[in-house]
Every structure is written in C-alpha cells, then in structure tokens.
Amino acid sequence: MRAEKAYIFLNYGYNKKLNKKLTVLLKNSKIEIFVKPVNAGYIGGEESAILNAIEGKRIEPRLKPPFPTSKGLFGYPTLINNVETFYNVSLVAAGQYLNKRFYTITGDCLNEGVYELPDNLTIEKLLKQTGNYPKFSFFVQVGGNASGEVLSSSQLKRQVSGAGSIAVYSLAKNNFKKIIKGWLNFFVNESCGQCAPCREGTYRLNEIFSKEKIDWPLFNGLLDNLSDASLCALGCSVAVPIKSFMKNVYPQINKSAENLQI
Ligand code: SF4
Numbered sequence: 314m315r316a317e318k319a320y321i322f323l324n325y326g327y328n329k330k331l332n333k334k335l336t337v338l339l340k341n342s343k344i345e346i347f348v349k350p351v352n353a354g355y356i357g358g359e360e361s362a363i364l365n366a367i368e369g370k371r372i373e374p375r376l377k378p379p380f381p382t383s384k385g386l387f388g389y390p391t392l393i394n395n396v397e398t399f400y401n402v403s404l405v406a407a408g409q410y411l412n413k414r415f416y417t418i419t420g421d422c423l424n425e426g427v428y429e430l431p432d433n434l435t436i437e438k439l440l441k442q443t444g445n446y447p448k449f450s451f452f453v454q455v456g457g458n459a460s461g462e463v464l465s466s467s468q469l470k471r472q473v474s475g476a477g478s479i480a481v482y483s484l485a486k487n488n489f490k491k492i493i494k495g496w497l498n499f500f501v502n503e504s505c506g507q508c509a510p511c512r513e514g515t516y517r518l519n520e521i522f523s524k525e526k527i528d529w530p531l532f533n534g535l536l537d538n539l540s541d542a543s544l545c546a547l548g549c550s551v552a553v554p555i556k557s558f559m560k561n562v563y564p565q566i567n568k569s570a571e572n573l574q575i
Pocket residue numbers: 356373374503504505506507508509511512543544545546547548549
C-alpha cells in the first residue's frame with residue numbers, strides 16, 4: 314500500500330451508471346474505484362466508515378480524534394471529501410469558480426430536483442427562483458431529510474448550511490406524529506449499533522413515541538443523552554429535527570404545544 318494512492322468511493326447505482334466512463338478516465342492513474350458494499354447502509358457514507366470499508370473492516374464510524382488527516386486509510390494521513398468539494402476545487406484551480414453550489418429540493422413542491430445556484434441565496438429565494446415556493450402553509454427541513462433542522466415558513470431568510478438539501482412539507486398534508494415516527498424509524502434502522510447511547514437510545518425513543526401517552530420528559534432527556542454521548546454525528550443529530558420541529562412548527566399546529574415541555 315503506497316501512501317499516494319486514491320479511491321473514488323461510489324454507491325452501487327452511481328457505479329453502474331459511471332463505471333465505464335470512469336474506467337477510461339482513470340486508466341494509467343493511481344485512482345481506483347471502490348464500490349460501496351450493499352450492506353453498508355447510510356452510515357457507510359460517513360468518512361471514517363468509508364475508510365473501514367476500504368480496509369475490509371466492519372463498516373462503522375471510528376472514534377475521533379485521530380482524524381483522517383492525521384491517521385486515515387491504513388494509518389496514513391488521508392484527504393477525504395465529497396465529490397462536490399473536489400468539483401469546486403477543480404473550478405477554483407481553473408479560475409472558473411462562480412461561488413455556486415448544489416441544492417437538492419424535494420417534498421411537497423412542483424419542481425423537485427438538483428439545482429446549481431449561488432451559495433449565498435436565502436432559502437426563500439431558492440424556493441422562489443426554482444418555482445418551488447408553496448402557495449399553501451408549509452415548513453421546511455434543511456441539511457438532510459432525516460437529521461436536518463426544521464424551520465417554519467417565517468424563518469426562511471437565512472442560507473442553507475451544511476448539506477444543500479431543502480425538503481418542503483405541506484402543513485395540511487402531513488401528520489406531525491407520522492413525520493417524527495418516520496425520522497425515528499430512520500435512525501433506528503440506520504444506527505450501526507456500535508455505541509449504546511445511539512443503539513439503545515433510538516430504540517427507546519421509538520418505543521416511547523409509539524405509546525398512546527408519550528412520556529415527554531423521558532423522551533426529551535433521552536434526546537439530550539443521544540446528543541451528548543453518541544459516538545458519531547448520526548446519534549448526535551437525532552434531536553435536531555425533532556426539537557426544531559417542536560420549537561419552530563408545532564406551536565403553529567397545536568396551541569397547547571407549550572404543555573409538551575420539549
Ligand atoms: S452514533 Fe449510532 S451510527 Fe454512530 S457509531 Fe454510535 S451507533 Fe453507530
């Protein structure tokens with residue numbers, strides 16, 4: 314194993330689509346394609362879990378520090394970024410970078426899709442410029458469809474930070490319990506099981522939330538535990554969508570929300 318080797322980590326679908334083209338482009342280079350194992354799940358895209366996958370180890374996040382830049386693939390300092398970052402670096406190197414980034418807009422909107430637009434647009438402008446600003450009451454989730462922050466329609470004069478995703482939800486069409494249950498199911502299913510706070514915590518949260526009478530103080534305390542004690546960002550972010558939804562949106566749909574103490 315030589316330190317200057319590089320890998321392109323591709324999921325199965327992209328590999329199927331791009332393998333032939335990439336193989337031609339990578340001929341005579343030290344870059345190899347590594348296809349994400351089918352059982353790697355969501356967490357298989359986390360940077361240190363990717364390193365484990367390439368090394369043939371169990372696919373789960375590593376405790377950090379050390380960070381990949383000091384001790385990464387096979388113990389070597391490793392630069393690991395997503396393809397959008399490398400694409401932007403190539404534009405900067407060619408003097409063609411125009412301060413744009415990619416945004417994914419999904420959900421209850423007319424023109425779902427991926428857009429390349431200026432990186433300083435507010436969420437409101439992004440929805441308007443893409444013809445996705447709803448005529449009905451709505452809220453959005455930004456930065457990830459399970460772990461992203463939830464904002465009401467009056468909080469859209471800010472930029473998207475982190476992952477450039479915006480999911481639009483119609484207030485009339487969606488049931489808040491179903492939405493939270495969907496997030497919890499996602500975290501239960503995608504927890505890699507390595508650390509107890511996330512493995513047990515997501516299971517218990519789902520269990521508490523499934524009961525007719527929800528023990529909110531216990532639920533809320535568990536959310537805090539997950540944020541404080543989980544080993545990686547997946548467990549740490551379980552509280553983000555739920556707490557931001559309860560704070561920013563739930564009061565609009567239930568005037569007794571303050572009684573929930575969450
Ligand atoms: S927080 Fe969850 S996903 Fe992350 S290492 Fe712990 S169990 Fe795995």
